[in-house]
Amino acid sequence: MTRLDTARIRVARQRIDPAFLDTPLYRCEALERDLGCAVSIKLETANPVRSFKARGTEVVASALADSRASAVVCASAGNLGQALAWSGRGRGLDVTVVASRFAPAAKLDRIRALDARLELVDGDIETARDRAAAIARHDGIRLVEDSLDLETCEGAATIGLELVDAVPAFDAVLIALGGGALATGVGHVLKECAPGVEVICVQPLGAPAMTRSWHQRRVISTDSTDTIADGVAGRFPIPAVLNDLLLVADDAVLVQEASIIAGMRMLFERAGLIVEPSAALGVAAILEDPDRFAGRHVVTVVCGSNVDAASYRRWIGAES
CATH class of the missing domain: 3.40.50.1100 (Rossmann fold)
Structure with a gap:
């Protein structure tokens, strides 16, 4: 059984400052020619701390x-x-x-x-x-303790409540996977309220612990990480969180650093968004497997935009 409860998530929503709720969700046609599918963005950076946390x-x-x-x-x-x-x-x-x-x-x-x-x-x-x-x-x-504490998962799950009310409906949601609060929370709501939506978790190849654990259905830790996506670079998955994830994720995929950078660049050049590496994981997944998403309507959760300016310019090749 999952630790999460949709009724409790609805109550949790009442405790969250409205500044963090009802973040923009919009179809981003500027991305679609390059990605080959309909793409909507759930913009979790449009708040005072520029992330979903x-x-x-x-x-x-x-x-x-x-x-x-x-x-x-x-x-x-x-x-x-x-x-x-x-x-x-x-x-x-x-x-x-x-x-x-x-x-x-x-x-x-x-x-x-x-x-x-x-x-x-x-x-x-x-x-x-x-x-x-x-x-x-x-x-x-x-x-x-992020992801272990239910408040962090069920707070993140309120994003799912907003997604299930979206019109038109979508086929899949791409969610950055780190400790698991975002993926388990949003995934739980979608599987309960919109079970036809495919829940795909995305993690960097250089920080694969939770993805490997999902595939093997047991906790797999790693000795180190090597990724620019610092927000999802954990090494020791939490057993209880993995159990929740196994109930809601349809797939968990790993993407290369070059694809993360390409996703950041695309979000900047096509959508006018400055994002941190973790927030580009969804776009990176589409870039690496375009046939999987061709002709579908995909939502990607842009989860954070807290990034050092110098590092960002170096990654996307912008003028300093």
């Missing part, structure tokens, strides 16, 4: 405020930290974010600007998770 942190922070909690800590590759800082600041919570010192500077700077305490660690997101857990134990405060 605040849908989950709003649910977390609202519940913490109701319980009169005063502090919270999380590990983050950047976007969850920004979101928790934003949601916590508005509810009087003392927010600590642990991140890798190698995380994109733009994400780290924004966390600081949102008044969170930022602690940097050597190593990757898994090292940051260990440190955040230690802080939570020492200080006796709530640890927010």
Whole structure:
């Protein structure tokens, strides 16, 4: 059985600041000639933290405020930290974010600007998770664990509620796959409310742990990651999240770095969108397997746009 519940997701929607709800969903004809299929974009960057993550942190922070909690800590590759800082600041919570010192500077700077305490660690997101857990134990405060905590999954799932109301209907949705909150949340709602829609998860070839786990139906970890898509670069899938994913994903695919960059460039040149690498995974999947999507109507969730300017210019070849 899944951990997620659609009735609870509908209740969660009432706890989320409207600034993060009803994000744009539109047919992007400018992409279609190159991609060979009808493409709609669900633009999860059109909000104060420029990613979908605040849908989950709003649910977390609202519940913490109701319980009169005063502090919270999380590990983050950047976007969850920004979101928790934003949601916590508005509810009087003392927010600590642990991140890798190698995380994109733009994400780290924004966390600081949102008044969170930022602690940097050597190593990757898994090292940051260990440190955040230690802080939570020492200080006796709530640890927010992205994808493991149901609030993060069910907050993200509110995107699915918005997709099922879309007119016209679509054939498939492409979802970036990292820890799994976005994929399991949106996938759960679609499979319950629009079961004919194909749910396809997309992950970089250089960070394949969750995709390999989905295919083998058991947790497969990796020793390292090698991808520019930092937001989905986990190494240790969470068993409970994998169980949820197995119930809702129709497929999980891996894409190459060159395709991610090509997707970022296409979204910029054709759609006028500046996105981080994780947000281009859906377009990358179409580029790598156009025959699969030919003649279909596909939605891709553009999940974040927090990217360092210098790195972005280098990747897409823009003038500095």
